Amino acid sequence: MTGPTPPRAATAGYVQLSTVAPAGWRATGTAWAGLAGLATRRADELADGTAALRAGWSGRAAGSAGTRLAGLRTELTALVPVAVEVDQVLAGFAGRLTAARARLSAAVELAAATGVLIDRSGRVRPDPARVPPERAAGTVAPVATGIRDALDLAGAADREAAGRLGQLSRDAAVGWVTRPPPGRPAPHTDPARVRLWWAGLTTAQRRWLVLHEPELVGRLDGVPAADRDQANRSLLGVRREELRARWERLLARVPRGPMEVAGLRAVDAARAGLDALAARLDSAESPRSYLLGLDVDGEGRAVVALGDPDRATGVVTYVPGMTAGLDDATGELGRAARVLARCADLAPGQETSAVLWLDYDAPDFLHEAARDGQARSAGDALHRFQEGLRATHDGPPARQTVLGHSYGSLVVGTAARDHGLAADALVFVGSPGVGVGHASELRVPPEQVWASTAPDDVIRLTRPPDELARQAVLGASPVGTIVDWLAGPRDERWFGRDPAEPGFGGRTFPSGRYGHTGYWDPANPALDGMARVVLGR
Incomplete structure (x- = not known):
C-alpha cells in the first residue's frame, strides 16, 4: 500500500492562499477515515470466514490457509489507526489553512480601509490618491505584516502536512507497527x-500500542x-457490543419489574447517544472531533475535543451539570461548539479548541445535586486531565480555561480547591456555589475567576440547607420575616457564596434572561x- 499524496511542500503564495478551499482537504481526510471502517469490516469478515473454514476443513492445507487469512486480517487491522492518522493530518492542515485565510482576509480588509494596494504577488504599496507620502510607511506596514503572517502560517502548515504524510508513505515500506518494550x-x-x-517510543511502537x-x-x-x-475510535464497536449485551441481559429477565424497564430505557438512550456521537465523529464537519475518552458503564461518559487541543492557542474544557x-453527549458537545464558534467570530485567525469533559457521574435527581459527593469524586480526574493537556501541548503553552455549568461548576471549583487545576481562567455559569467562599481559594488569580448568573435562572432559589430548614420552621411565624432579614447575605447558595456576586471576589460578565440552560443562546451576551x-480578552 502506498501512502496518500501530500500537499506540495512549498512556500504558500498570495494567490494560492486566497483561492485555496480548506473544505476540500477536510473532505479528503474524512474519506480516508472511512477506509478505517471499511478495513475493520473486511477484517471481521475474514475472522468469520476463518472460523467457518476451521469447522469444515482440516489438515496441512487448511492450516496454511488459516495462517494466511490471519495474516491478511492483521494487515487490515493495522491500517485502521493509519487511516485515522491521515484524517487527523488533513483535518489539521485544513484548520490551519482556514486560520491563515482568515488572517489574509483581515489584512485585505485593512488594506481596503487604509488605502493600500496589493498586487497578485502579495506585494503592497500605498495608493497615492489616498495616502500622503509622509504616512505611507506607517500605513503599509500593518498590511504587509498581516499578509506575511498569513502566508507564513499557510507555508508552515503545508510543510508539516507534507512531512507527516511523506513519513506515512515511508512507513508503508518498512512496516506500520513494532512491538514496544x-x-x-x-x-x-x-x-x-x-x-x-x-x-x-518510536512511531511504530506507538501504533502497536x-x-x-x-x-x-x-x-x-x-x-x-x-x-x-485513534485508540478510542477503534473501541467504538466494542462499546456498542457492551450496550447490546446489557440490553439482552435486561430483556431476558422475566418477569420484568420497574427497575428492569427503567434499565432498558436507559440502555436504549445510551445506544442512541453513542450512535449520535459516532455520527459526529464520522462527519466532515469542522472542526474535526477527537475522542479522548468513552465509557458506557452506568449512564456513560465521554470526553470529546473539537479541534486538536495539542495544537490550539486556546483550549476551553466544558464540564456539564x-x-x-x-x-445527550452530542447536545452538550453542541454547547462547547457554540463557544468555539463565537471564538472564531471574535478571533478568526486564532486556532482554538473546545473539550466536552463528561468523565464523572453527574447527579440525576435534585436530592443528589444538593450534595457535593459526586463533585469531590470527580476532582482528581479533572485535575489529571488538565495536567495532561499541559503536558501534551505542542509549542508555547495554550491559554487553558475550564468552564463549569450548574453542578459542573461545583465539580470545577472543588477540583481547583482540592487538587489545583492547570488553568489560566475559570468560568462558572448558573452556579449553585463552587465549594469555596471566596475566589482566592481556587488557586488561580481572582481576576481570572469569572461568573455569570441569569436574572431568571432558577439556581438563584438554591439556599444553604440549614437556612431552608429554618425557613420551614419559621415560615408561618410572625417573626419569620425578621429572622430571615437577620440571617445574613442573600448570595449564599447550596455550596457557598454565589460566584457571580461581588462579595465572591471574582469578575463577572452579563447574561440575558434565558433561564438556567440559555447561556449558550446565540443572542445571549x-x-x-x-x-x-477563552481568548484572554
Whole structure:
C-alpha cells in the first residue's frame, strides 16, 4: 500500500492562499477515515470466514490457509489507526489553512480601509490618491505584516502536512507497527511522566500500542490527543457490543419489574447517544472531533475535543451539570461548539479548541445535586486531565480555561480547591456555589475567576440547607420575616457564596434572561462573555 499524496511542500503564495478551499482537504481526510471502517469490516469478515473454514476443513492445507487469512486480517487491522492518522493530518492542515485565510482576509480588509494596494504577488504599496507620502510607511506596514503572517502560517502548515504524510508513505515500506518494550504506566500515573514514556517510543511502537492496547492508550492522560483519538475510535464497536449485551441481559429477565424497564430505557438512550456521537465523529464537519475518552458503564461518559487541543492557542474544557450522560453527549458537545464558534467570530485567525469533559457521574435527581459527593469524586480526574493537556501541548503553552455549568461548576471549583487545576481562567455559569467562599481559594488569580448568573435562572432559589430548614420552621411565624432579614447575605447558595456576586471576589460578565440552560443562546451576551474569557480578552 502506498501512502496518500501530500500537499506540495512549498512556500504558500498570495494567490494560492486566497483561492485555496480548506473544505476540500477536510473532505479528503474524512474519506480516508472511512477506509478505517471499511478495513475493520473486511477484517471481521475474514475472522468469520476463518472460523467457518476451521469447522469444515482440516489438515496441512487448511492450516496454511488459516495462517494466511490471519495474516491478511492483521494487515487490515493495522491500517485502521493509519487511516485515522491521515484524517487527523488533513483535518489539521485544513484548520490551519482556514486560520491563515482568515488572517489574509483581515489584512485585505485593512488594506481596503487604509488605502493600500496589493498586487497578485502579495506585494503592497500605498495608493497615492489616498495616502500622503509622509504616512505611507506607517500605513503599509500593518498590511504587509498581516499578509506575511498569513502566508507564513499557510507555508508552515503545508510543510508539516507534507512531512507527516511523506513519513506515512515511508512507513508503508518498512512496516506500520513494532512491538514496544515492556513496562506500561498505571492508569493514574502523573501525566508528565506518561508524556515522557510516550515520547520515548518510536512511531511504530506507538501504533502497536494503539492497535493492541487501545484500552490503555485511550484513557491515559499525558498521551497526545491524536493517539488517544485513534485508540478510542477503534473501541467504538466494542462499546456498542457492551450496550447490546446489557440490553439482552435486561430483556431476558422475566418477569420484568420497574427497575428492569427503567434499565432498558436507559440502555436504549445510551445506544442512541453513542450512535449520535459516532455520527459526529464520522462527519466532515469542522472542526474535526477527537475522542479522548468513552465509557458506557452506568449512564456513560465521554470526553470529546473539537479541534486538536495539542495544537490550539486556546483550549476551553466544558464540564456539564446535572443529568449529563452519554444519551445527550452530542447536545452538550453542541454547547462547547457554540463557544468555539463565537471564538472564531471574535478571533478568526486564532486556532482554538473546545473539550466536552463528561468523565464523572453527574447527579440525576435534585436530592443528589444538593450534595457535593459526586463533585469531590470527580476532582482528581479533572485535575489529571488538565495536567495532561499541559503536558501534551505542542509549542508555547495554550491559554487553558475550564468552564463549569450548574453542578459542573461545583465539580470545577472543588477540583481547583482540592487538587489545583492547570488553568489560566475559570468560568462558572448558573452556579449553585463552587465549594469555596471566596475566589482566592481556587488557586488561580481572582481576576481570572469569572461568573455569570441569569436574572431568571432558577439556581438563584438554591439556599444553604440549614437556612431552608429554618425557613420551614419559621415560615408561618410572625417573626419569620425578621429572622430571615437577620440571617445574613442573600448570595449564599447550596455550596457557598454565589460566584457571580461581588462579595465572591471574582469578575463577572452579563447574561440575558434565558433561564438556567440559555447561556449558550446565540443572542445571549453570556456567550460573548465566555468566548472572550477563552481568548484572554
